Amino acid sequence: MSRRETKEMKPTSLDELAKPFLQLQTFADVKMPEEAEEPILHPAVRAAVFEWITEIRAVKELEAMGVKPRRSALFYGPPGTGKTTLAHHIAARLGVPLVSVNSEQLIDSSLGGSQRNVAKLFNVLDMVNGKCVMLLDEIDSIGSKRSADDQAGAREMNSVLTTLLRKVESFTGIMIGATNRNDALDPALWRRFGLQLSVDLPSDDERYAIMRRYIAPLAAPDEDLDLLVDLTRGASPALLRATMEGIKRTLVIGPRIGRDVSNAAAVFASVIASNQPHPDIPSPRLWTGAYGEEISAFTWPWVKESKGSRSA
């Protein structure tokens, strides 16, 4: 990024920028750039995100050519695959806060309540002059395919959706919609987004990298991780994170509560018992109990990585 572009995207003070959003506390929260982390994604998704960020930064050059950068994206995929994390990361890369709107909470059952919320939201967005990324999380809760029964609730949602879409067209910032129920999303809403990105369950390479990231500062030997890559096929990054963090927690706390942590299979069994995948998704092998002997053969306990002790 050139110096000039950095200056354009960076507001004078991030804290000042965050203040107006306090008015939206009932349905939105603000995430600052410094708290963002980069999700580990499939290379094709990473490339698409990189291209989009570059495009947003090149707004002037693109406009000189008579084209505009795409200003909105829809992220869809199973729960816990990093959609919210990715939106936050993109905002951080652009040097602005992420304003995460909980679509379900935006809907207010009182008469005209939702419309008032939408008006309030865009009022605040106007105040910060588009210097933020807006995430409409769980967008399916307002943008579901129209239901046949035209009840008051459905009517309210449709009118909110219509207003939102109109506002979004004139919004000068970046807008990201996220859903894990893409099958339920209204096709008209789907088409409104400049790009649609599938944030899917991680492949073998990504699961390896994700487990490595979240087991740090412990270093699991590659042979052990390779087995776990096999046993966790179908697991979400969120579940992998919870499992790796559970292992570290057990290794620290276990001995204090008289639990024997010298056996890897026993440690895994206790962690897995309290970190279950959602019942609607097929359980990865690690959660079906179809392991045991192999985990007992781990180089155990995993210890802290000492500098220079392992190859990358």
Ligand SMILES: Nc1ncnc2c1ncn2[C@@H]1O[C@H](COP(=O)(O)OP(=O)(O)OP(=O)(O)O)[C@@H](O)[C@H]1O
């Ligand atoms: N691809 C990833 N790489 C690394 N960590 C990830 C990834 N995806 C998710 N995580 C971790 O899992 C947790 C949940 O992620 P996140 O909330 O971004 O998922 P999501 O796709 O938005 O889920 P939902 O559909 O339930 O809203 C976060 O703590 C995040 O750090």
Ligand SMILES: [Mg+2]
């Ligand atoms: Mg999310």
